[in-house]
Amino acid sequence: MESRKQAILRAVVHEFTTSAVPVGSQALQSRYFVNLSSATIRSELAELAEAGYLAQPHTSAGRIPTDHGYRYFVDFLMDLEAVPESVRTYIRDELVKAPSDVQGLVEKVAMTAAAVTQNAAVASAPQGSQARMKHVDVVSLEPTEVLLILLLDGNLLRQQVLHVSQPATQVALTRLTAMLNQSLAGRLSEEVRRHYQNSELGLEKEVVGSIVVALDQYEKGAENLVVHDGVRNLVRQPEFAESSRLQQVLEVLEETRYLTVLLRELIGESD
Structure with missing residues (x-):
């Protein structure tokens, strides 16, 4: 893309993300390109629109960035700013206080990101997370009823009442748990499954x-764990002055399955 078109696209993105109002040639000329005529800017806007970087909501309206335009801006035009040390310190301090289980950690990440950006934030568990057994206890409740207490890596506790086919004493259960902890502690789910087989x-x-x-x-x-926070920050964004737009975003945020797919696609694009 030519440098002038890049400059105009950058200006349109900055203006629209600040005001949520379609950007016209006169606004661009007065604020960014005093040495260019309105006719020249209109011509460049038309070419950017024809190339798919901009759109025009109405015939008499200015231009707004398309998804393609935003993508080009992020990939080639956006200025990267260093994260202030105070923000880095805040993030570190908050994450140090995060719970050790996956859900608690993901919730803390979303909350911290929302606070730092003053926007809505979405976080998900790492893709392909594998469970690892840390410790197991089996306690006798009735002759054929036992309580399984399973501790996973990350200090995530699972408890379940099991009905076993044959009566089992606590002595037998204690012997079994000692053997299982010796052979399965620290093992991934695949290894535990092989032991079962x-x-x-x-x-x-x-x-x-x-x-x-x-x-x-x-x-x-964990694979489908998606958490969002900071939705309240959206009401302060200019593009959500219309409640119908905000409602659309809220509906997406509440649809966890859609968010999961969307995040996976975005992660794939960034690799």
Whole structure:
């Protein structure tokens, strides 16, 4: 793209993101390009629109950036600013206080990002997060009913009442948990699953099978975990002066499945 077109596109993006009002040639001339005529600016705007970088909501209105225009701006025209040390310190201090479990950490990241940017923020768990077993306890409740207490890496606790096929004493359960902790502590879900597949029918297989289910549920939950914060900040943005626009964004934020797909696509584009 020619340098003059780049300068005009940059100016349109700056103006529109500040005011949420379509940008006309006269506004650009008076604020950015005093040495260019309005006719020249209009010609450049028309060419940028023809190339897909700008759009015109109405015939008599100014121009607004398209998705393609925003993408070009971010990739080639946006000025990168250093993060002030005070902001870096704030982020570090906030994240140090974050809970150690995945959901708590993601919530803290979203909250901190919203506070720093004064905008809405969306955060998700890392893609491909694998559960790792840290410790297990099995407590007898009834002859054929036990309580499974599973601690995952990250200090995430899962408890579940299991009905076993054969009566089990606490002595037998204590012996079983000692063996499982020795062989499975620190193991990823795939390794625990292999242990389950190689186990003989009986109490051990039933308990390990429940551990596998708990690990799978955790991984599926982490994969789809998307948290947003700072929605209240949106009402201060000029583009949401119209309540209908704000409603559209709120509907997207509430649709977790859509957000998950969107974030995955954005992460893929940035790789």
